[in-house]
Amino acid sequence: MQSIEQTSRRNFLKIAAATGGGLFLGFNWSNAATLPIVVNPEALAAGAVNFNSFLSIGTDNIIxxxxxxxxxxxxxxxAFPMIVAEELDADWTLVKTVQANLDTNKYERQxxxxxxxxxxxWERLRKAGATARYLLVESAAKRWNVPASEITTEKGKVFHKTSGKSLTYGELxxxxxxxxxxxxxxxxxxxDFTLIGQSVRNVDNKNIITGKPLFGLDFYREGMLFALIQRPKAFGLKLKSVDSAAxxxxxxxxxVVTFENSVAVVGKSTWQVKKAREALKIEYEKEFDLESSADHNRIFKQLLENGEATVRRKNGNVEEAFKNAFKVVTAEYQCPFLPHSPLEPMNFFAHVREDGVELVGPTQTPDRARNEAAKITGFxxxxxxxxxxxxxxxxGRRLSADYAIEATHVSKLVKxxxxxxxxxxxxxxxxxxxxAVRYRFEAALDKSGQMIGYKLRGVGMNSGNPTREDNFPSxxxxxxxxxxxxxxxxxxxxxxxxxxxxxLAYAEQSFLDEVAEAAGKDPIQFRLELFEKAKKSPVGEIKYDIDRMVAVTKLAAEKSNWGxxxxxxxxxxxxxxxxxxxAQVGEVVVEKGKPVLKNVIAAVDCGIVINKSGSLQQVRGGVVDGVGHAMYGNMTFKDGAPDQNNFNGFRLIRMSEIPEVDVHFVNNGISPTGLGEPALPPxxxxxANAFYxxxxxxxxxxxFTEEEAFKNIS
Incomplete structure (x- = not known):
């Protein structure tokens, strides 16, 4: 098997051209204003046309x-083919998607x-589908000698209802x-949408369920070798010596080869290299301080008090507001390190040849993998x-290229x-x-319960700026x-x-509940008053949409029957x-004297929902991920080494602990925005606010499970 994706770009085009041609549209990923162009399939197959991507309609009706x-x-x-199919009025059962390989000349933001x-x-794909539909309608009008305005399209066919004529897209x-x-x-x-907004099965479902090779771990090349890497067992150590004779x-x-700070065992099977790795005798020496979790707690508290801070945003006279405050609320929040825990562990294939490098594998940043391989090999x-x-x-784990870098090094060394x-x-x-991060929040209230001052200091590890200074309540x-x-x-x-x-969302939103309580106000009403203040008398630049924040807040309150x-x-x-x-509402009930999170009601504004079932999965998955790690996830260290190395030691949420997640989307007609991550932060x-x-x-x-407050109640 040479490839996970059986059809490469060039091979696909050669096959398509050989089957009798069809309609090929090249369209531009880097410029949404540019319409697609019709391109010659023979020229495409020969690689003579420079285009950004393509939409093809074959004579066999396959799109x-x-x-x-x-x-x-x-x-x-x-989602991508759904957008095209909607504007094209395609028969969804005849739409296929091919995973593109890295091509920075053809694609933007790959x-x-x-x-x-x-x-x-969104707009690029819509224009591609709409342009293809226009060409098909015009060709039918020309063939039938009727006005294009009299022609309709539906499920991969064009119709002239007056004459009763119809043709498939493939025929045209x-x-x-x-x-x-x-x-x-x-x-x-x-x-007028008929497909967008409906529930559509993931295009890879069948192949996943039937075990077809799709993932990086599935990839196999005849004659390839396998490698496991021994890395330092503690952060802060460096390689001193290796005895690999046994x-x-x-x-x-x-x-057995060494590179940078690692030792690679290379062999003919994963089991053989795993057993051989256990036979290595390696000595390390200390390069940096070996930190423990207890050190992190001490460091965080010290930096909150005396650290040299970078001001991210300042409005008004903060010192005066706190000096004259009727009441000041202060709280600190801290979170631990967390592993990413993807179901598929890191893996990558590399073949460093005399004329170049071939990389194959699961990466969120293929261009980063390519550039790192180029640095290593000199190509x-x-x-x-x-x-x-x-x-x-x-x-986020596969945004890094470290495992692709390892594969490149090893292939280069063993040739x-x-x-x-x-x-x-x-x-x-x-x-x-x-x-890991620690935050200190302070709020100043006047006699009427208005928040007149707000301070946030964040201390993070290797995180640059651990705040979002322009988010609410800024x-x-x-x-x-x-x-x-x-x-x-x-x-x-x-x-x-x-x-x-x-x-940060957990800490900010938990703290705002503390402030609302100190002000004697309902938590939702307290936030709505702040939104109203920001809308009527904004302080500095506001980079979030207040109306959209208000809309999801009110929708969550309505759907949860708040209070x-x-x-x-x-x-x-x-x-x-x-x-x-x-916006989310968590619901806790007390069962046998213990509080249990039973439900989460989520109100979501991500603009137009493309695939309803996929969107529901993203929101529900984000909520479960957010709740599960908030309650159970904890990565601790002793002398630079992780205390947890597998799921028997690192606690994930269990099926019986997952709450019901009730999702409601705001239908406002706005172009789609992100959905893979936004449901997790709140x-x-x-x-936590429901448990309180x-x-x-x-x-x-x-x-939460490590908090004394939680242990005492559960």
Whole structure:
């Protein structure tokens, strides 16, 4: 098997041209204003046409598009063709998606991260579908000698109802390829959508269920070798010496090589290299201080008091507001490191040849993998190819290229095609964690309960700016100061689903509940008053949409029947991230004397919902991820080494602990915004605020289960 994706770009086009041609449209990913162009299939097959992507309609009625963004479970391979099919009035059963390989000349933003793929491509894809439909209609009008205005389209066919004539798109494809593309194209109105907004099965479902090769771990190349890497067992250590004599003598072992701070065992099977790795005798020496979790707690508290802070935003006279305050509310919140825990551990294939480099594997940033491989080998980037496989989870972990770098090093050293595979223990202890953070909040209230002052200081590890200084309540408070302090740690960190906001939202929204209580106000009403203040008298620049924040807040209150359920303790949270707005109400009931999170009601404004079932999955998954890690996730360290190395030690939420998640989307006709991440940030606070209502004990640190307040109530 040469490839996960059986059809490469060039091979696909050769096959398509050989089957009798059809309609090929090249369209531009980097310029949404540019309409597609009709291109010659023979020229495409010969590689003589420079185009950004393509939409093709074959004479067999099959409609195909390339999907450039890596698929990590966010459903992009389904959403992209749905957008095209909607404008095209295609028969969905005849639409196919091909995963595109890395091509920075053809694609813009070929990355999965930041929940930005659909917002970026929405208009481009609509225009591609609408242009194809226009050409088909014009070709039918010409063949039948009737006005185009009399022709309708539906499910891959064109109709002339007056005469009763109809043709399939495949029958018209070649004629359509000879029609000129218009200068402007009319797109559908939302009220006319028939596919967008419906529930559509993921295009990869069948292959996943039947075990077809899709993922990086599935990739196999005849004659390739396997490698496992031994990395330092503690952050802050460096390699001193390696005795690999015993390992090299073991069955199936081809070589043991060292590079940077790692040792790679290379052989003919994963089991053989795993056993040989255990036979290595390695000495390390200390390069940096070996930090423990107790050190982190001490460092955070010290930096909150005395750290050199960078001011991120300042409005008004903060010092005067707190000096004259009737009441001051102060609280600190802290979260631990977290591993990403994708179901598929890290893996990558590399073949460093004399004429270039071939990379194959699951990556959220294929261009980063290519550029790193180019640095290692000395080849120009255009000599490095990257084939993107489907990914068994990423959550930000696969934004890093470390495992692709390892594969490139090993292949170069052993002069053979190599697949590097991480074990689950490697994956959990290998770093790039969600950074640990501590926040201190202060709020100044006047006699009427108005918040006249607000301060936030964030201390993060390797996180740059651990705040989002322009998010709510910025703009709603006259006197505001947000600053941050960074601690450089040898423990490697990186983006974790909804970077920064995954914990910041919990802390901010929990603290606002504390302030609302001190002001003697209902939590939702307190926030609505702040929104009204920001709308009428904004303080500084406001970078969130107040009306959309208000809309999801009111919708969540309505759908949860806020404050009116007997025996149900409700907690509220609302947050803006990745262009979308999500409000949540957590509901806790007391069972046998213990508080239990039973339900989460989510109100979501992500603009137009493309695939309803996929969108529901993203929201429900985000809520479960947010609640689960807030309650249970805890990565601790002793002398630089992780205390947890597998799921028997690292606690994830269990099926019986998952609450019901009731999702409601705001239908406002706005172009789609992100959805892979925005449902996670508000989840922890909705749960924590509900637990407080039930127990009158604040949960200021994650995970909740490690808090004395939680232990005493459960």
């Amino acid at each position: 195909t598009i390339f999907s450039p963004n890596p698929e990590i479970g966010q459903g992009i391979k389904t 990355v999965t991260g930041g929940s930005g793929a659909v917002p970026h491509s 494809a070649e004629d359509a390829s000879k029609i000129a593309v218009p200068k402007e194209i009319k797109l559908k109105q939302e009220k 390992a090299k003598k073991m069955p199936g072992i081809v070589d 120009p980037p255009e000599k490095v190819t990257v084939e993107i496989t489907r990914q068994g989870g990423g959550f 053979a095609p190599v697949k590097v595979i991480w074990t689950r223990e490697d994956d959990m202890t290998g770093g790039t964690y969600r950074p 703009g709603a408070v006259d006197n505001l100061l947000i600053d941050s302090v960074e601690h450089k740690s040898p423990i490697t960190t990186g983006p974790w689903r909804a970077p920064i906001t995954n914990f 009116k359920k007997k025996g149900v303790h409700q907690g509220f949270s609302v947050y803006f991230s990745h262009r979308s707005y999500v 989840a922890g606070a909705a749960a 209502k039930a127990t009158k004990k604040r949960l200021r640190n994650q995970p």
